Amino acid sequence: MRLYLIRHAHAVTEQENPSRPLSPRGRLDTARLAAWFLANRAFAPAQLWHSPLERARETTNILAHGLQLDTVIVETPGLLPEDDPLAMAGRLELFPAAANLALVGHEPHLSALATLLVRGKPKPAAFELKKAAVLALEPSGDVHKRTGRPRWHVCWHITPELLPPTT
Numbered sequence: 106m107r108l109y110l111i112r113h114a115h116a117v118t119e120q121e122n123p124s125r126p127l128s129p130r131g132r133l134d135t136a137r138l139a140a141w142f143l144a145n146r147a148f149a150p151a152q153l154w155h156s157p158l159e160r161a162r163e164t165t166n167i168l169a170h171g172l173q174l175d176t177v178i179v180e181t182p183g184l185l186p187e188d189d190p191l192a193m194a195g196r197l198e199l200f201p202a203a204a205n206l207a208l209v210g211h212e213p214h215l216s217a218l219a220t221l222l223v224r225g226k227p228k229p230a231a232f233e234l235k236k237a238a239v240l241a242l243e244p245s246g247d248v249h250k251r252t253g254r255p256r257w258h259v260c261w262h263i264t265p266e267l268l269p270p271t272t
Contacts, residue, residue, distance in 0.1 A: 106200065107243050107260065108222075109150055109207040111168070114237040114265075115158050116160040127163045134237040134265040139171025141268050147261070148239065150207035152177040156184035158211070164237070165209045184210035190218035190227045194254065197222075202244075215240075222231045222257035225249035239262040 114131030120187055127135070142148035150170075151214060155165040157180050165178060183193045193208070195224050208215070215234050217227040222242055224231055241260040 106164055106202050107205040107241055108257070109148060109205070110219055110234065110240045110242065111164065111165040111209045112212060112215055112234040112236055112238050113158070113160040113168075113209060115155075118208065121197075124159045126159045126219060131160070131164070131237065132167060133271075135167040136171055137265060137268050138237055138239070138263075139168050142168075143172050147241075148172065148207070149205055150174070150176055151201075151204035152179060153207045154179045154181035154184065154208065155209040156181070156211060158185070161209045161211065163207075165207075168207075168209075173211075181208075184208060184214060186211040186214050187190055188214050190221045193218055198255065222255075223259065225252050225254065225256070230258055230264075235264045235266075238262065 114135045115128045116125040116131055117128045119125060153165050153169060153176055155161040167179060169176060212234060216230040216232045219240055220231045221227040232240060240262045242257040243260055245256045245258045247256040
């Protein structure tokens with residue numbers, strides 16, 4: 106299983122729109138990310154889970170459309186900024202090992218989840234996901250000695266700033 110942790114793209118402020126949809130910059134960053142992944146096929150989730158917040162839903166939909174993915178998209182509880190990463194880690198253990206999964210959510214939850222999976226504890230955060238960043242993890246086949254939970258390792262991490270400029 107490969108797990109993709111994706112922070113939603115840049116959104117408008119709450120003063121501009123209380124539901125905080127993606128900004129033009131956020132839509133562009135997500136479309137660039139999708140185009141880059143379409144070209145290299147490094148992103149192949151069987152399912153895309155996203156938080157119920159508008160900015161995560163939009164990020165998910167732009168990625169799925171831009172990648173021409175025929176994949177299951179699920180609004181999923183447990184991906185909000187302050188949700189407990191232990192709960193999501195438990196759900197991941199139930200996901201089929203042969204399938205890849207993408208989670209589109211928020212900080213600080215995603216960094217805490219990645220830290221928990223890699224280090225065995227959610228704090229202090231070992232990662233910082235910028236907006237529209239993708240962190241790919243895989244189980245290492247080992248377990249954390251203290252918790253007995255599966256240990257994961259980082260495959261790669263990409264941010265919009267690392268992508269080639271658009272033409």
